[in-house]
Amino acid sequence: MATTILPGTVVPEVLLGKENYENWSSCIKNYLLAQDLWDIIETSMEPPCKPEDDDHEVEFKAWRKKNAATLHAIQISCGMNILSEIKGISSAKILWDKLAKKYEHPAQEGRVSLKLLAAGGDNMNQTTGFSEYTKLYEAVRNSEWEVANEFITQHPDSVRAKITHLGQTVLHFAVLAQCEDIAKWLVEEKMSKEDLEIRDNEGLTALALTIICGYQRMVECMITKNPELVTVGNNRGLDSPIVLALRHGQTELAHYLYVTTPFEELLPERGPLGATVVTKAIHTAHYDLAERLIRRCPRLAITLDTDNICPLSLFVGTSSLFGAEFLKAPWNHMTMIKLVSPRHADIFKYYLDNRKEGQTHAGSIGGSGTHDQAADSMSIRSLKKQYLRLLFVMFDSMSWTMNEYQIGIESGLAQAIFTAVRAGIIGFVSLIVEEKRELLYWVRDGKTRNVLMSAVQHRQAIIFGMIFGLKETKATLLSTRDNLGNNILHVAGTLTEFSPLLEDITGAALKMQTEVQWFKGVEKLCNPMYRNERNFASLTPEQVFTQTHKKLIEEGERWMKDTASSCTVVGALIMTIMFAAAFIVPGGNNQDTGFPILLNRKLFKIFIIADSLSLFSSSTSVLIFLGILTSRFEAKYFRRSLTAKMIMGLSTLFFSIATMMIAFSSAI
Structure with missing residues (x-):
C-alpha cells in the first residue's frame, strides 16, 4: 500500500505533555493503522540488515520507507519542546516507546476510587504486614473514638504507620471513612506536622484526599496545623493542593487554598506551579481565579505549566465552550464593551459589528421561560463576562513580552497566537492586529512559519484577509519561507488533514473545488515568481498541491x-x-x-x-x-x-x- 504523509499535522492533537498524551496516542494509532504503518510500532521485529546483495535490498528499502513515514508522522505531531528532545531518534518503535514511558500516566494516577478505598471491607488490611492494625482500622471505620484512642496510646507509632495495602495512614482512612471528629482529633493531638506530609501508594497526602472529598473544615484544620502542606505535591509530586481542588471541582476549597498558598510559590521563578494553577482554573472555567493570578503576576499568562501548555494559548482555545456564535449576538455588544478598558473598546466594538455570520446563539439562550433555564442563561452570561475580563487582562500582560526569549518558537506567546489562528479565534487575532502588530513579524511556529502562512495553512480566510490588509506587513510576511523551504504558495497547496473550510462541504468533488479555489485565490495575491520557486524537496507549489491532494x-x-x-x-x-x-x-x-x-x-x-x-x-x-x-x-x-x-x-x-x-x- 502506498504511504503518503502530508507535510502538515496528521492528527488534530499535538502532543504537549502528559495531559493530552492519551488523546494524542489514540489519534496517532488510528492514523498509522489507516496508513498500514502500525506494524512498525506493534511488532518487535528488528530492522532488516543492510543489504549486501540484491535478495534483501527490496525488504530493507520497504522497512526503511515505512519506518521513516511512521517516524515523520509522530515527529510532526509533537510540540516543539518535545521534538527538540526526540529529533535524534531514528527508530519509530524506540521513539514511540520513549514517549509512552515519559508521558503515559500510570494506571489510576491522580485518580482515587473513593468507593474502593472507603468500602474496602474486612479484607482491606488483612494482607501480611497489616494485621496488627486491624483493631485500629475497625475502630476508625466504626467511628469508635475510645477504641482508637486506646490503641494509639498503646502504639504511638501507629499514627504514622501504613495500615492498609494502599499505603494509607490512619488519617488517610479516617478521611475516606468520613470520620471528621476522629480526623480532627488525630491532626490536633496525635500527629506532628511531618506526619501530615506522609503519602500513600497513590502519592496522595491526607490533605489531598480531604480536598478530593471536599471536606472544608478538615482542610482548614490540617493547614492550620501545618501551613506548609499547601506546597506539598501530590500524585507523585505532580499536583499541588490547589491544583487538586481545581481538578476535582472543589471551587470553595480552590479559593481558600489560593489565599493560603504563599504567592511567592506561584511565581514563574519558583517553577511551573503558578502557570499550572492558571491552566487548571481555565480548564474548569474558574476564570475569576485565573484573573486574580494574572493581575498579580502578568508573566504567568505566557509561562509554560507542568505539561508545557501556555495559559494564554489554552485560554484562547476555550471560546468554543460557549458555541461557535460566541461574541456575535446583539446582547453582547454593550455588555462586553463596558467590561473592557477604554483603549480596547473601539477595537472590540469594531470586531463585534463586523461579524458576518448568524446571530442564533443569544436567541437560543434568551428564549427560555422557565426558572432553571433562565438561571442557566445568567450563569452562561456571567461566565462570558469573566471570560472577556480575563481575555483583556491576559492581553494587557503581553505589553512587556517583547524580548527574543518570550516570543521565540517555543514560547507561550507564540503558542497562544498560533492556537488562535488555527482555531479561527478572530477576536484575539484582531486585538493582536490592532495593538501588538509587531508580533506578526516576530512570532514563528514549530516549522518557522509566520502568522500569515499559518492562516493560509489552516484555511482561515477572515484572519488571512485581516493580516493581508496590513500594507506594512504584507510584503515581509508573504516573502517568508519555512524550515522546509516552502513559500506561502507551497503552504496553500498543502492539504491540511482537518480543515475548517471543508467541514461543512459534502462531496469530495466540491471539497476539491474549494481547495483549488483557495490555492488560486492565494496565488493571485502573491508575486508571480512564487509559482516557480522550489522547496528543499525540489517541488513547486503546483506539484505540492497535486501530491498532497492526490487522494x-x-x-x-x-x-x-x-x-x-x-x-x-x-x-x-x-x-x-x-x-x-x-x-x-x-x-x-x-x-x-x-x-x-x-x-x-x-x-x-x-x-x-x-x-x-x-x-x-x-x-x-x-x-x-x-x-x-x-x-x-x-x-x-x-x-x-x-x-x-x-x-x-x-x-x-x-x-x-x-x-x-x-x-x-x-x-x-
Whole structure:
C-alpha cells in the first residue's frame, strides 16, 4: 500500500505533555493503522540488515520507507519542546516507546476510587504486614473514638504507620471513612506536622484526599496545623493542593487554598506551579481565579505549566465552550464593551459589528421561560463576562513580552497566537492586529512559519484577509519561507488533514473545488515568481498541491463518476418514457386525419409542451453526464469545468423530472 504523509499535522492533537498524551496516542494509532504503518510500532521485529546483495535490498528499502513515514508522522505531531528532545531518534518503535514511558500516566494516577478505598471491607488490611492494625482500622471505620484512642496510646507509632495495602495512614482512612471528629482529633493531638506530609501508594497526602472529598473544615484544620502542606505535591509530586481542588471541582476549597498558598510559590521563578494553577482554573472555567493570578503576576499568562501548555494559548482555545456564535449576538455588544478598558473598546466594538455570520446563539439562550433555564442563561452570561475580563487582562500582560526569549518558537506567546489562528479565534487575532502588530513579524511556529502562512495553512480566510490588509506587513510576511523551504504558495497547496473550510462541504468533488479555489485565490495575491520557486524537496507549489491532494482527487473522481452514472440511468429512463408518451397521446388519434382528438384542449397543449421539454432536457442531461464520465480528472478541472458540468447536468435532470410531472398531471 502506498504511504503518503502530508507535510502538515496528521492528527488534530499535538502532543504537549502528559495531559493530552492519551488523546494524542489514540489519534496517532488510528492514523498509522489507516496508513498500514502500525506494524512498525506493534511488532518487535528488528530492522532488516543492510543489504549486501540484491535478495534483501527490496525488504530493507520497504522497512526503511515505512519506518521513516511512521517516524515523520509522530515527529510532526509533537510540540516543539518535545521534538527538540526526540529529533535524534531514528527508530519509530524506540521513539514511540520513549514517549509512552515519559508521558503515559500510570494506571489510576491522580485518580482515587473513593468507593474502593472507603468500602474496602474486612479484607482491606488483612494482607501480611497489616494485621496488627486491624483493631485500629475497625475502630476508625466504626467511628469508635475510645477504641482508637486506646490503641494509639498503646502504639504511638501507629499514627504514622501504613495500615492498609494502599499505603494509607490512619488519617488517610479516617478521611475516606468520613470520620471528621476522629480526623480532627488525630491532626490536633496525635500527629506532628511531618506526619501530615506522609503519602500513600497513590502519592496522595491526607490533605489531598480531604480536598478530593471536599471536606472544608478538615482542610482548614490540617493547614492550620501545618501551613506548609499547601506546597506539598501530590500524585507523585505532580499536583499541588490547589491544583487538586481545581481538578476535582472543589471551587470553595480552590479559593481558600489560593489565599493560603504563599504567592511567592506561584511565581514563574519558583517553577511551573503558578502557570499550572492558571491552566487548571481555565480548564474548569474558574476564570475569576485565573484573573486574580494574572493581575498579580502578568508573566504567568505566557509561562509554560507542568505539561508545557501556555495559559494564554489554552485560554484562547476555550471560546468554543460557549458555541461557535460566541461574541456575535446583539446582547453582547454593550455588555462586553463596558467590561473592557477604554483603549480596547473601539477595537472590540469594531470586531463585534463586523461579524458576518448568524446571530442564533443569544436567541437560543434568551428564549427560555422557565426558572432553571433562565438561571442557566445568567450563569452562561456571567461566565462570558469573566471570560472577556480575563481575555483583556491576559492581553494587557503581553505589553512587556517583547524580548527574543518570550516570543521565540517555543514560547507561550507564540503558542497562544498560533492556537488562535488555527482555531479561527478572530477576536484575539484582531486585538493582536490592532495593538501588538509587531508580533506578526516576530512570532514563528514549530516549522518557522509566520502568522500569515499559518492562516493560509489552516484555511482561515477572515484572519488571512485581516493580516493581508496590513500594507506594512504584507510584503515581509508573504516573502517568508519555512524550515522546509516552502513559500506561502507551497503552504496553500498543502492539504491540511482537518480543515475548517471543508467541514461543512459534502462531496469530495466540491471539497476539491474549494481547495483549488483557495490555492488560486492565494496565488493571485502573491508575486508571480512564487509559482516557480522550489522547496528543499525540489517541488513547486503546483506539484505540492497535486501530491498532497492526490487522494482527494481520486475520491472526487469516484464521487463524480458514481453520481454521473446514476443520473445517466435516470435521465435515460425519463427520455424513454417521454419519447413513448409523445406517440401514445391521451384520448387517442383521429382515424381519418391522424391528429390527436384532444388537440384543441388547453390541457392537451400543456401535455405536449411539457412532454417535449422533458424529453429534450433529459436528453441534454444524459449527454452532459456522459461528458463527465469521459472527462479528465485533474486538479485544475475541478475548479470550473467538472463542477459546472455537474451543476448543468443536475439542473437539466431536475427540469426534466419537473416537466415530466407536469405532463403526467395534465394527462390525468
